[in-house]
Amino acid sequence: MTDTNKPVYTFKDFASDQEVRWCPGCDDYVVLRSIQKALPLMNKKKEDFVFVSGIGCSSRFPYYMDTYGIHGIHGRAAALATGIKLANHDLSVWIATGDGDALAIGGNHFIHLIRRNIDVNLVLFNNEIYGLTKGQFSPTSLLGQKTKSSPFGNIQPPFHPGELAIGSGSKFFARVAGGDTKLQQSIFVEVEKFEGAAIIEVLQNCVIFNDGAYDKYTDKAVKMDAQLRVEHGKPMIFGKENNKGLVLDGLKLKVVTIGEDGITEDDILIHDALDPDPTLHLMLARLEMPIVVGVIRAVPGKTVDEMCNLRLEETRAKSPFKSVNELFASGETYEVK
Amino acid sequence: MTTENTQLEKQSLKNVVIRFVGDSGDGMQLTGTQFSATSALLGNDIATFPNYPSEIRAPQGTVYGVSGFQVHIGESSIHTPGDDVDVLVAMNPAALKTNIGSVPPGKTIIVDTDNFTKKNLSKAGYEGNPLLTKQMDPFVVIEAPITSLTREAIKEVGLDKSSADRSKNMFALGMVYWMFSRPLEHTIEFFKKKFKNKPLVIEANIRALKAGYNYAQTLELMPSPFVVLPAKMEPGTYRIINGNTATAWGFMAAAEKSGLELYLGSYPITPASDILHELAKHLHFGVKAFQAEDEIAGVVSTIGASFAGELAITTTSGPGLALKGEAIGLAVMMEMPMVIVNVQRGGPSTGLPTKTEQSDLLQAMYGRNGESPAIVISASTPENCFDYAFIASKLAVEHMTPVILLTDGYIANGSAPWKIKTVEEMPEIKPRLVKEVEGKYEPYKRDKETLARTWAIPGTPGLEHRIGGLEKQDVTGNVSMDPENHQHMTKIRQEKVERVANYIPELQVEGAQEGDLLVVGWGGTFGSLFTAVNSMYENGEKIGLAHFNYINPLPKNTKEVFSRFKKIIVCELNMGQFYMILKSKFGEFDYYKHNKVQGLPFSVVELMNKFQQILDNK
Numbered sequence: 001m002t003d004t005n006k007p008v009y010t011f012k013d014f015a016s017d018q019e020v021r022w023c024p025g026c027d028d029y030v031v032l033r034s035i036q037k038a039l040p041l042m043n044k045k046k047e048d049f050v051f052v053s054g055i056g057c058s059s060r061f062p063y064y065m066d067t068y069g070i071h072g073i074h075g076r077a078a079a080l081a082t083g084i085k086l087a088n089h090d091l092s093v094w095i096a097t098g099d100g101d102a103l104a105i106g107g108n109h110f111i112h113l114i115r116r117n118i119d120v121n122l123v124l125f126n127n128e129i130y131g132l133t134k135g136q137f138s139p140t141s142l143l144g145q146k147t148k149s150s151p152f153g154n155i156q157p158p159f160h161p162g163e164l165a166i167g168s169g170s171k172f173f174a175r176v177a178g179g180d181t182k183l184q185q186s187i188f189v190e191v192e193k194f195e196g197a198a199i200i201e202v203l204q205n206c207v208i209f210n211d212g213a214y215d216k217y218t219d220k221a222v223k224m225d226a227q228l229r230v231e232h233g234k235p236m237i238f239g240k241e242n243n244k245g246l247v248l249d250g251l252k253l254k255v256v257t258i259g260e261d262g263i264t265e266d267d268i269l270i271h272d273a274l275d276p277d278p279t280l281h282l283m284l285a286r287l288e289m290p291i292v293v294g295v296i297r298a299v300p301g302k303t304v305d306e307m308c309n310l311r312l313e314e315t316r317a318k319s320p321f322k323s324v325n326e327l328f329a330s331g332e333t334y335e336v337k
Numbered sequence: 338m339t340t341e342n343t344q345l346e347k348q349s350l351k352n353v354v355i356r357f358v359g360d361s362g363d364g365m366q367l368t369g370t371q372f373s374a375t376s377a378l379l380g381n382d383i384a385t386f387p388n389y390p391s392e393i394r395a396p397q398g399t400v401y402g403v404s405g406f407q408v409h410i411g412e413s414s415i416h417t418p419g420d421d422v423d424v425l426v427a428m429n430p431a432a433l434k435t436n437i438g439s440v441p442p443g444k445t446i447i448v449d450t451d452n453f454t455k456k457n458l459s460k461a462g463y464e465g466n467p468l469l470t471k472q473m474d475p476f477v478v479i480e481a482p483i484t485s486l487t488r489e490a491i492k493e494v495g496l497d498k499s500s501a502d503r504s505k506n507m508f509a510l511g512m513v514y515w516m517f518s519r520p521l522e523h524t525i526e527f528f529k530k531k532f533k534n535k536p537l538v539i540e541a542n543i544r545a546l547k548a549g550y551n552y553a554q555t556l557e558l559m560p561s562p563f564v565v566l567p568a569k570m571e572p573g574t575y576r577i578i579n580g581n582t583a584t585a586w587g588f589m590a591a592a593e594k595s596g597l598e599l600y601l602g603s604y605p606i607t608p609a610s611d612i613l614h615e616l617a618k619h620l621h622f623g624v625k626a627f628q629a630e631d632e633i634a635g636v637v638s639t640i641g642a643s644f645a646g647e648l649a650i651t652t653t654s655g656p657g658l659a660l661k662g663e664a665i666g667l668a669v670m671m672e673m674p675m676v677i678v679n680v681q682r683g684g685p686s687t688g689l690p691t692k693t694e695q696s697d698l699l700q701a702m703y704g705r706n707g708e709s710p711a712i713v714i715s716a717s718t719p720e721n722c723f724d725y726a727f728i729a730s731k732l733a734v735e736h737m738t739p740v741i742l743l744t745d746g747y748i749a750n751g752s753a754p755w756k757i758k759t760v761e762e763m764p765e766i767k768p769r770l771v772k773e774v775e776g777k778y779e780p781y782k783r784d785k786e787t788l789a790r791t792w793a794i795p796g797t798p799g800l801e802h803r804i805g806g807l808e809k810q811d812v813t814g815n816v817s818m819d820p821e822n823h824q825h826m827t828k829i830r831q832e833k834v835e836r837v838a839n840y841i842p843e844l845q846v847e848g849a850q851e852g853d854l855l856v857v858g859w860g861g862t863f864g865s866l867f868t869a870v871n872s873m874y875e876n877g878e879k880i881g882l883a884h885f886n887y888i889n890p891l892p893k894n895t896k897e898v899f900s901r902f903k904k905i906i907v908c909e910l911n912m913g914q915f916y917m918i919l920k921s922k923f924g925e926f927d928y929y930k931h932n933k934v935q936g937l938p939f940s941v942v943e944l945m946n947k948f949q950q951i952l953d954n955k
Contacts, residue, residue, distance in 0.1 A: 016803065018815065018816070045798070046798075046801065047795065047796055047797055047798045047799070047800070047801060048795065048796055049795075050644075050645075050795045051803075052641070055806075062803050062805070063803050063805070063816060065803070066801055067801050068644075068795040068801050068802065068803075069802075069803035069804075069805075070640075070641070070644055070671070070803070070804060070805060071803065071804070071805025071806060071807060072637070072640075072667060072805065072806060073637070073663055073664060073666075073667050073806055076633060076634070076637040076664065078634075079629065079633065079634035079637035079638045079641065080637050080638070080640060080641040080644075081641060082627075082629075082634070082638045082641060083600070083602060083627075083637065083638030083639060083640065083641025083642040083643075083644075083645070083649070084641040084642065084644060084645045084795070085641075086600065086625055086627055086638070086641075086642060087598075087600055087625070087641065087642040087645035087646065087647045087649075088645045088646070088794075088795065088796060090796065091645070091795050091796065108630055108631055108634070109630065109633075109634055109637075112629075112630040112634070308625060308627075311620060312620050312623060312625065315620040315621045316620070316621050316622075316623060318621070319621030319622075321621060321622065323593060323760060324586065324589045324590055324593050324622060324760060325759045325760055325761075327586070327589075327619070327622075328576075328586060328757050328758070328759070329574065329757055331576070332374060332576060332577070333574050333575065333576045333757065334377060334378050334574070334575055334576070335572075335573075335574055335575075336380060336567075336570045336571070336572050336573060336574075336575055337572050
């Protein structure tokens with residue numbers, strides 16, 4: 001809802017008085033500040049934001065936001081958010097969750113939130129490890145990864161969050177590096193406008209238990225060649241020289257260089273985030289090198305919370321009943337004298 | 338057609354128990370509810386109990402596919418569906434085999450002889466035809482070829498054979514209507530409404546019903562018709578209601594009274610699903626009935642809805658309550674109002690899904706990690722599920738805490754006359770909503786009397802705050818791991834629940850107010866306990882009944898009531914869970930126990946025998 005009477009906020013209006021207690025150097029600080037900076041850019045009043053979380057490092061998030069918030073129980077943030085959104089459709093509901101919280105113990109709620117396309121924004125802090133319980137492998141840890149609970153190397157194959165989300169029918173999937181505050185802010189502003197379940201995967205470096213997990217994508221030296229930022233309607237070009245791009249080779253994506261083998265910019269795929277067909281989005285989400293960042297998929301669709309709200313209002317407007325008394329007295333009743 | 342029976346003299350009966358049994362596809366539930374509704378319209382008090390298998394369509398003719406419906410009608414107050422069956426209608430051999438044990442000698446059994454075929458007899462495990470043996474001698478047996486007579490009666494309607502055979506339950510009902518001098522009009526009207534667009538089905542059922550009635554009238558083997566006079570009930574407008582519907586309506590009344598909207602987060606589970614079905618119908622009252630992906634999402638979304646300011650409830654049965662435990666702890670910790678309904682069934686694990694038990698009491702009391710007190714109350718009759726759903730809502734939003742409401746399969750599916758209530762006659766509900774405060778909002782600042790905090794909902798400017806499952810500082814709600822604070826908060830949460838005792842009614846005793854034996858019960862056993870105690874009290878025994886609806890906290894006068902009797906016996910459909918609670922709270926008393934876990938309610942006779950034994954053993 002557009003509100004022209006919205007006060008002018010700065011990021012400080014969204015910072016609570018609680019001391020932030022993540023480890024020094026953690027990407028969570030970056031994301032926190034990105035959200036605090038993005039919220040004033042949205043067309044919402046402060047009291048209409050709700051931050052919800054489960055359990056884990058990133059789930060401390062609501063305590064640091066000066067908004068309404070619940071720090072819930074492990075895995076259940078999506079269910080909390082669903083109840084809040086069904087109760088009050090006008091709220092802007094955000095979920096801060098991690099790879100363990102959302103994809104292991106909360107996996108069921110994660111896929112059903114997406115299936116119902118509940119209009120919430122889910123920020124998935126994916127650090128490929130359990131941080132708060134001090135270093136066990138998570139459902140996104142790599143095969144062979146040595147952790148406290150996999151001393152001989154992890155033998156459980158990982159989930160790919162993008163694949164899981166799009167496979168569950170996700171209408172909105174974005175990815176961003178943990179340190180990239182600029183892209184984070186732009187995605188957060190965009191997801192607030194999007195109606196439906198928005199999944200934003202943050203490649204979050206855990207400095208203590210899984211340091212350097214994303215170095216191959218985020219190191220200054222390689223970043224430009226290792227990350228492809230997609231934008232709707234623009235060709236998928238990347239690289240230090242801005243001369244690499246993606247083409248379809250049969251049913252596979254292929255990295256090509258513009259100017260080599262007769263490739264021109266016209267051959268490069270144009271990103272269509274609005275395409276309801278998830279085939280290409282899924283391929284982009286799965287691509288390992290370069291890794292795709294930005295909004296991969298943003299397809300408008302109906303949300304269950306809105307349908308619930310509309311149906312309720314329509315039915316109520318047509319109802320002959322004003323009070324439950326009329327229901328109680330309707331149908332088969334009889335008098336005892 | 339009227340109930341005139343001129344040829345035969347009518348016998349007047351005070352009360353009668355009739356049980357209709359057949360295959361689970363034979364329409365026995367419909368037959369039973371029609372008989373109940375017609376009897377209620379004649380002014381009888383009634384109590385009903387359906388007894389059906391957990392299989393939806395178990396193989397035809399087998400003993401595990403038998404579905405039954407029992408109704409107790411009377412001219413005086415009826416509190417149970419009855420122990421012994423006066424008239425058994427058995428549609429096939431399996432139905433006879435599984436139910437003949439409930440029929441005392443001298444009582445009536447009606448059988449559909451068409452179904453006593455070699456194949457059906459063998460499916461039921463009979464070696465020969467029991468109708469031809471001495472086994473049936475003690476009973477008045479009415480052998481009627483119900484299936485073939487039904488086919489004959491409706492052959493002109495033009496239904497195919499299997500559709501036609503679906504009307505045979507109405508032939509049986511017609512016979513019983515004649516036996517008990519009931520009019521047919523109510524059932525005829527029912528069919529006209531129910532199958533508005535299927536005129537053939539209406540015609541077939543009406544013909545079958547009338548044919549059964551006429552057959553009974555002309556049949557000389559039938560005993561004379563009975564009359565059960567209207568009961569002396571409080572004047573007013575009534576309807577027949579089952580416990581699950583009454584529960585749903587109690588919440589709807591509470592929502593209207595409190596000015597809150599009703600939210601249900603639930604996952605289907607027997608025998609609680611009917612509350613979800615009922616509430617799902619009432620979108621027009623603003624009821625949001627959300628079917629979640631699992632039990633956990635059911636309760637957790639309920640907490641979310643409560644945080645957003647709705648009257649939030651979740652419904653389940655035993656195994657579901659186990660799954661909800663952690664989330665209920667979150668609501669205890671955050672001090673969020675919500676109601677958790679547990680329609681108890683036989684356990685542990687999947688147990689006996691369609692049978693009744695009271696074995697979740699300790700789970701409701703203690704089935705969470707940490708010191709996690711919640712209000713626990715229970716309904717005790719189908720109709721007072723309405724009142725306790727209402728009261729559970731009131732306590733939750735006025736005391737800012739989760740409330741567990743225990744019912745059970747017996748009262749949830751059983752029905753009884755309900756003197757219709759209105760929202761106006763129910764007590765006030767004052768939710769602790771707050772719109773603005775001076776200075777900074779302190780979510781855990783408490784009311785001095787109740788210790789309840791306030792409820793600030795998202796969308797309210799200036800009251801932004803964070804709550805969660807971590808221990809928090811009193812008043813501010815900020816996370817705190819301080820040892821003294823944790824002890825303080827643990828005590829506060831406990832005391833807040835204990836102080837609810839100041840807001841609930843005192844325990845009432847039925848029968849003798851003091852004397853030799855106090856019978857103690859709780860929840861859905863009220864009907865059988867009351868009937869047994871009242872009958873012995875009227876016979877001069879100094880016996881009383883203290884039946885609990887409030888379990889945590891207990892009524893303030895509990896100890897005083899207990900001290901008025903020489904002996905106390907605690908009766909429960911479990912192994913002694915309430916007994917354990919009473920023993921730990923009031924250890925100065927000695928308690929006898931009477932426990933049963935057969936998936937069945939207490940029978941009045943077994944209770945009276947037990948009480949007599951204790952009274953005699955002076």
